[in-house]
Amino acid sequence: MSKNILSHLQINRDIPIPLYYQLKTNFIQMINDEILKVGDMLPTENEITEYLNISRPTVRQALTSLAEDGYLIRNRGIGTFISKPKFTDYFFSKLESFNEELINRGNIPRTEVKNLRKIDGIDEINSALNISRKESLLHLERLRFSDETPIVYLDTYLSYKKYKNLQTEDLVNNSLYDLLSKKYHTDVYHAKREIEAVPARADEANYLNIELNQPICLVKSIVYTESEFPVEYSIARYRGDKTKFYVELFRE
Incomplete structure (x- = not known):
């Protein structure tokens, strides 16, 4: 050989x-x-x-x-x-669910829901979602896998008042975006995202099966409908050793 x-x-x-x-x-x-x-x-x-x-x-x-x-x-x-190739995320050029991205690339997605609960409002997040700072949030905590390798640890926040019935839905086998569309007639259209490299905290390292302080990609997103209504605020931590991001730019 x-x-x-x-x-x-x-x-x-x-x-x-x-x-x-x-x-x-x-x-x-x-x-x-x-x-x-x-x-x-x-x-x-x-x-x-x-x-x-x-x-x-x-x-x-x-x-x-x-x-x-x-x-x-x-x-x-x-x-x-x-090694297995890195998971390539195209989310700076198109908006797909995690499952859609992986299936389209021939990988097998899996989701673990760690938490789904009502929490008190958080100033930064409530402001981003354009809701009262006193309003409660629905907090969805998930760990996403590609071919049984943990890839991203994700915290998602939505208005509890609008989407509280998601607590009764199967978010292990169903896409959040599909549920928002089918159950709430809310179709996500675009997102604003920022990304930075940070050292993994203890909880993040544990979930992602990496060493403490190993570099991860921290991505904050706000997802909107076509009418510019903010629906979702998320904080995702991607494994730096298993992920790369694809960005396509055009000159105006």
Whole structure:
């Protein structure tokens, strides 16, 4: 297997592209062409170094970069393996439910509802939802999985007065957006989102099965109807090692 993988590696020293990046691109191409598949073991750093006649730090830089991008898993003393691809979230360019996103990509979604309850209003959230600060909120706490891997820990807030009957609905097997549409004739249309990288707190690390203070992507969203009525306020924590975001921009 190692010899077959090595035969696909090519380095061109006559072009102004760093050698580590060329090597990284070789592996990505093999993954895209399905020459390398999830679980396949890569040749060792020494084998790659000798085959390509490049330095070991160059090889290590390429493999480290691939691991950081989610292509590889490096197990000390065992080897380097092809990882499952990261969950790609396109939510900066289109608005879909979590289940829709995963199903459209061939993954299997699963949801655990950790909490669904009435809580006192929170100034920032009530203001964002354009409701009285004295009004109660419906708090929905969920953990979302892709192929049994925890991907996002999500707190969702809605007006309790308007949507309290959601407490009787099956939010494990049904999309929140579908329920809002069918039960409340409320169709979500667009969202405003902000994202930042933060260290995982203890509860977040526990839910996402990661180390304390490991980087996560914190995403705050306000979802609106077509008439600009705010429906949902959410705080999502995405695993940084399992998620990447896709953004499409246009010049006006």
